[in-house]
Amino acid sequence: MSEQLQSDFDKIVKSLKISKEEIQIKKDFLNKFIKKGFPNRKQEDWKFLDISQIIKKNISDLNFFNDYSQPNKIDSSIFVDDLEHNKIIFINGRIEKIDLDYEDQNKIEISDGTTKEISFDHKNSLIDLNSAFTNKVFKIIVKKNYSLKRPLIIYHSTDDKIKSTNINLRLDFELGENSCLKLIDFFIDNTSKNFINIFYNFNLKKDAILKNYKIDNFKNNNLKYSFNNIEQGDNSVSETFILSAGSDYLKNEINCNLNGKYSSAFVNGVFSLEENQQHEIRTAINHLVENTKSYQLIKSVIGKNSKSAYQGKIFVNSKAQKTDGYQLSKAILLDETSEFNAKPELEIYADDVKCSHGSASGNLDENSIFYLMSRGLNYQQSKELLINGFLLEVIEKITDSEIKNLIKNILRLKE
């Protein structure tokens, strides 16, 4: 593996035309990654999803080099058509188009550069991998007092040209004071055996609002990992919604630092797994100052041979008095072979706090099914009705009504 890494790395460096120092920074990340390797179940954070094993078993000959010199053709049929929106299009990891037609161009700034040092402490080797191999890091700055008129959809699409390939991409966002961004990540792929590693960095200034919706609903046989690092200033709000359904293996990680007073973070997630899928959401919400708030709600419906895992952590610093933290995870197991794992964790060093978590898992309630069937529905219909009702609670938490309807349509949920 490490020979492959080294030779692919050399190819990338050659194609990038960057300065010596920049090469050195990338090299350091590569060496860090080679030393640590892919994460495995021996690491606490990866207990439920052993990426090292998955790659060994499913993607034996992973390569890390992507030729970004030629543009890919954009297939416009993938676009969401019942919602006016701005677009960023990634095809096979290459950024093909940035289209912010609906916005005031003076209020948004886009720059590109290479990977710099990472500002926060991390043990995660996939971030090292990402930093060593990302092509360009785009930074999108939303200026003070500007709210984007339309949501921004980032399309992540792959086609048959790539196989057994590792794609790394990174985007940085800065939301200026009192600005607002609605961001939808839309995954469209039906390829297999690729490993997609996405790293987003958000910096929310005072009073900024971020809404991020991650929608992975197309069936595909890829392994995906997505990491969101969110830094929040005074009175800022972040809302993250995750629909985790399409890929064979998917792990979403949210690391949120509530650095400013009265800031709040919301994480809502839905796992809707059919057959042979393994998905995980891991969150770490760090309450670092007084009067911060967080709320997490994760629901799973798990089918045959599938596994879902939720690892949620609320950390409360000794300075963070008056914290309000809440976590709830619920799961319905549909088959004998389904599995649900949870690790809702609280680490608290301040006394004037209100923190709680709950977790429940079990079968569909037979009494409710009986009730519905006695009113004329068949077994399948009653089951669907109950599952939809179960998941709808999370969808209803979405604060943007347009996007809520979009997601409802995607999931074919009716009110």
Place this chain on the structure above:
Amino acid sequence: MDTREKDIEKLKDYKYGFTTDIENIKAPKGLNEDVIKFISNIKKEPEWMLNFRLKAYERLKLLKEPNWQKPKYPKIDYQDLYYYSAPKSMKDKPKSLDELDPKLLETYKKLGIPLQEQARLNGIAVDAVFDSVSVATTFKEELTKQGIIFCSMSEAIQKHPELVKKYLGTVIPVTDHFFATLNSAVFTDGSFVYIPEGVRCPMELSTYFRINASETGQFERTLIIADKGSYVSYLEGCTAPMRDENQLHAANVELIALDDAEIKYSTVQNWYPGDENGKGGIYNFVTKRGLCNGKNSKISWTQVETGSAITWKYPSCILKGDNSIGEFYSIAITNNHQKADTGTKMIHLGKNTKSKIISKGISAGYSDMTYRGLVDINSKAKSSSNYTQCDSLLMGNKCGAHTVPYIKNKNFDSNIAHEATTSKISEEQLHYCQQRGLSAEEAVGLIVNGFCKEVLQQLPMEFAVEAQKLVGISLEGSVG
């Protein structure tokens, strides 16, 4: 001064902090094959027992000390410990209590443990363990009449080898984790209980552990077997003298419940917690595990953890038999610089198994409390259910309270429910109590006792009173 205040006055410093001046026989310092042979030899153990120990020792050489726990501690030099320490007068074991070293009797009197049979009124059979050896067991005759075996582990190895051989190491195998394996290699004594088929043990059985000598580790091993349809309630209490250095206590407790049997195991742990600056105290690294082997069996753990510099233990239940039940009730209180990482594991293997976990953690001063638990429902454990509730109470902002539950559900027919909260005593509650004439401390005591009530109720009467007092005393000086 009312009685409570007197109690507090008396107990302000650790009441059990005295040492007893008794001549000891010790094994040479260090951990090696010779020391293990020495222990085995001095206890006149049969060869299979020595082999059991040596096998564990071989295994130990390959193991590393675990380091995933929350409370970190300085490295223990296992070669700098005494692995065997016994009062000299015990070399030829006294036949009756009259022959016992009077100093020993005095020690237990100070501790409030009735060893003399006159204390019959108490109605509790006691096995007392001093440093490494069991010194006396009371009420022997009465228990023998019913066929109950309650004696020290060394005696059981001599007199009931077939039972020990059959069950020892079946719940905690020699190949387990570091501290359990260390115990298997060097354990010195402990209690052995066997309840025959269909017998309901007429009294509470109790063991009192005491570490006296310095630089010793205490490694006792307890084995309780409840045969078909039997019932036993077992109590355990612990104290140690005040010393500046940290002492290691690594016990193994194995419980086995066969068909329709029930074991209730209660612990009031009050090892020396160290002084208020966190100097000294016991490292309480204990492995406790119960196996519900038969159908309809039940194991219930109740613990009140107030002592020790570091408590690191997870009394667990393996629910193997169909319809078996596991319960865990815990109060853990940490004050000053104490640290605790405790909880339970409920492993559901049989059909229709049920488990319940109630954990109450209270931290004050500079202490750190962690609840860490595992609920694992296996794919074969149809229609099983678990309920977990863990609440933490924080007093002051220098302490920490953490909850780390692991929940694994592999069976679609089973239910798991988990709840946890963290809070502090609200100003309103305090105000209400004070308005009605209670002092701030009394009010806190009242509220804390209410918070712990669910668990205290599970303790046998005599212990419940003691535990309730202990709860109040442990939190002394943490209010205001």
